[in-house]
Amino acid sequence: MKKMSWFNLTSLTLGFAFLYIPMIILVIFSFNGGRNVAIWGGFSTKWYGELFHDEKFLDAAWVTLRVAFATATLSTVLGTITAYVLVRGGKFYGRTLFSGMTYAPLVMPDVILGLSLLLLFKAMFNQMGMLTIVLAHTTFAMCYVSVVVSSRLLTFDQSLEEAASDLGASAFDTFINVTLPNIAPAVISGWLLAFTLSLDDLVIASFTTGPGATTLPIEIFSEVRRGVKPQINALSTIMIAIVTVGVLIFSFSSKRRTLKRIADEQQAN
Amino acid sequence: MRFSQTLESAYASKADLVLAALLAVAGIALIWLNQADGSHFTGGLLIAFAVFVTAYRINRRLAVIAVPYLWLLVFFLVPFIIVVKISLSDPAIAIPPYTPTLELSEGWTGLKSFFGDLDFENFEFLASDPLYYTAYLSSAKIAIISTAITLLVAFPIAYGMAKASEEWRPTLMMLVILPFWTSFLIRVYAWMGILGREGFLNSFLLWLGIIDDPLTMLNTNFAVYVGIVYTYLPFMILPIYATLEKLDVSLLEAAEDLGCTRTQGFWLVTLPLSMPGIIAGCFLVFIPVLGEFVIPSLLGGSDTLMIGKILYEEFFSNRDWPVASAVAVILLLILVVPIVLFQRNQQKQAEADQ
Structure with missing residues (x-):
């Protein structure tokens, strides 16, 4: 085992310090008992107490969890099918457009996705709410799921699927009994990724939300805008x-x- | 498997077609009656499912492909067409706040007057008001500079990770990914407490005696750069690390045997071979930063002009849908080039891996 050079060690230490110190400071100051938010005034958990008595945060958290759960489940199904189609689907009419549409949401700025979906939903629904947030989140989350699942599909041995179909299994049976168990870890990661993407999203949710569907990021953002x-x-x-x-x-x-x-x-x- | 057997027997007895017919009837009834909000959507969903079941009988492969394909067409492509259309409309005090709206009931004349009323007025407005092109230029400047800084910060970290021992790598990798799983908003918010006038950094520097008066850091472009580098760092580290990890060490040894110094080896072998990762990382940072909204609105000041923020305010504060749409269309046109280049880079890499 060769030793790490001082340069690599320093860059790793500084890099991870940069990544973690801001969050550690945030955590420490959440236990600050003082009136002033920046000066340490003794240990206290009173802000946690206040938080749990604040109805609007609890409501928002409940909305967010339900939206994230629905998004994760729906986008895992759609994303897995997308990955399967892209990796195993062969050539079909409009394949380039399809793969372009699965890549574009990964890098598209949120404001554009949010605005365009809002304009669509205004034409589709009388009122927006949790359903529209789920539809919007699913649209971009399924693309992330598809990336995660495709990488797994690419590496796993295709001859297993061929063997199953040689032995008389239908395409559907092969998928359920051979392909799905093999890509399961990636499907689970995809679900978790979609879940957190939905939990985190502020911009798209604030474009596509409606009355009674205030998610946690929207609530946090409106609170911290002024400090x-x-x-x-x-x-x-x-x-x-x-x-x-x-x-x-x-x-x-x-x-x-x-x-x-x-x-x-x-x-x- | 019992589940798939049930499906197979349902398939054989053509129960699926009966189900499809029932769903289609229910869907049409829902749309026809239009009693509750979202009944159009639910009805459409039922009909879509009925169509899928029928299509599955005709061509299984195409039916499966059609599901995600149609989803992305409806929720990704069609919205863009709507944005383009509204960007060519005129603002109006009405619901929806733009005109003309397409009246299919008027038939051919309606369609003709609809296209006749579309014009490029909003784009001319964007070109005439210096606010907008300054905002585009300033977003581009901020995006380019912050991508460069992120690259400079990320490369040594990725390099150090690739040089770390095998048993440490998964842990280091997890440490890079962990912030990515925590809320973006919270990571930006953390810097508000640090950079503020009475924030942690100022208190710390005052305590050390380096400064006598608190510095103004929050609500400046400096804070925006810090926020962008901080939140987008994992996006740059991961692709670079992925290429560095795969790098064949024997190439470096060969270079050294042929008389290269270690520094020369880095510049002539390591750096060129890690180029695909660097390019991917730069695109992953540059493209989303160009439209960034959260960071400039929390950390930036009133003089921080970024197009994402302008778009948001144009839409929500001014309620000017056509101008907001025009802003989005221009942003999209600017982004098409880097997005296409990014995709080609990804495809080239994927082919090289196979």
Whole structure:
């Protein structure tokens, strides 16, 4: 094992300090008991108490979770089909347009997507709300799911699918019994990715929202526009904690799965 | 598998066609009656499902392809056509606040007057008001400079990650991805508390005695650059790391055997080979930053002109749909070139990997 050069070590340390110190400061100041938001006034959890008594944050959190769950599920189904069509679908009329449409939302600025969907929804619905946010979120989230699932489809051994169909399985049976179990980790990652994309989105949600469908980012944004708010620090800390725990659990379990697979393969040999 | 067997037997007994017919009737009834909000949508969905079931019987492959294809056509392509159309309309005090609206009931004359009323007035307005082209230029400037800074910050990190030992790499990778999973809004907001006049950084510098008076950092372009570099850093690190990790070390050894110094080896071998990652990272930062809205509105000041913010305000504060649409159309035209280049870069890389 060769040692890391001082240059690499310094750049890694500085880089990760830059990535993490702002969030650590935010977390520390959420426990600040003082009136002034920038000066430390002793440890306190009072902002958390205030947060949990604030009806509008709880309502917004509930709306956001429901939207994210619906978005993640719908976009995982559509995104997986998209990936399958792009990787295994062969040539069909308008394939270039299709693959272009699946790539474009990945880089398209949110304001453009939000504005264009709003104009469509104004023509389709009398009133906008959670349904329109879900439709908007699904449209861009399915493209992310498709990228994640395609990379898995590209690497996994296609001869397994061919063997199944040689043995008389229908295309549908092959997909359910052979393809889906093999790409399952990517499908789950895709679901989680779509879920967080929907949780995070501010711009597209604020274009496509309606009465009674205020999501958490919209609520946070309208609160912090004029300055730092201690309750928002508390809320951010909770959100950071949930994500950190989630990612740790997911990466830990996938590491264990990988280790188990390696062990199984060794046993088989 | 029991589920698929049930489906197969349903297929054999043609129960699916009966179901499709029922759904189609229900969908048409919903649209016809139009009792509740969203009944057009639900009805349309039912009919679409009925069409899918029928199409699946005729051509399975095309039916499957059609599902995501139609979704993206309806929710991605059609909205852009609507934006272009409204950008050619005139603003009006009405619901919806623009004119002309397409009246299909008037038939051919309606269609003719509809196209006759469209003009480029909004684009002429954009060209005549210096606010807009200054905003486009200033967005482009901010996007180019911040992409360059992000690249300079990200490359050493990606390089260090690629040089780290095998057992450390997954952890480092996770540490880069973790901020990406946390809310974008919160990461921008974190800097409001740091850069403010009474913020953490000013208090810290005052305490150290480096400065005597607090610096004005929040609501300046400086804060915007910090915010962009911070939030977009993972997008730059990941593609560069991906190319550096795959880099064949024996090429560097060969270069050294042939008399290259390590610095020369970096410039002549490592950098050219990591170009696809650098290009991908630059596009992933540049394109979304050009239309960025959250960062300039939270960290920027009144003199920070960015086109995303202008578009948002034009739409929500001024309620001028046609001008907002025209702003979006121009932004889109500016973005078409980098988006197409990005896609070609991605395809080239994908082909090289196979």
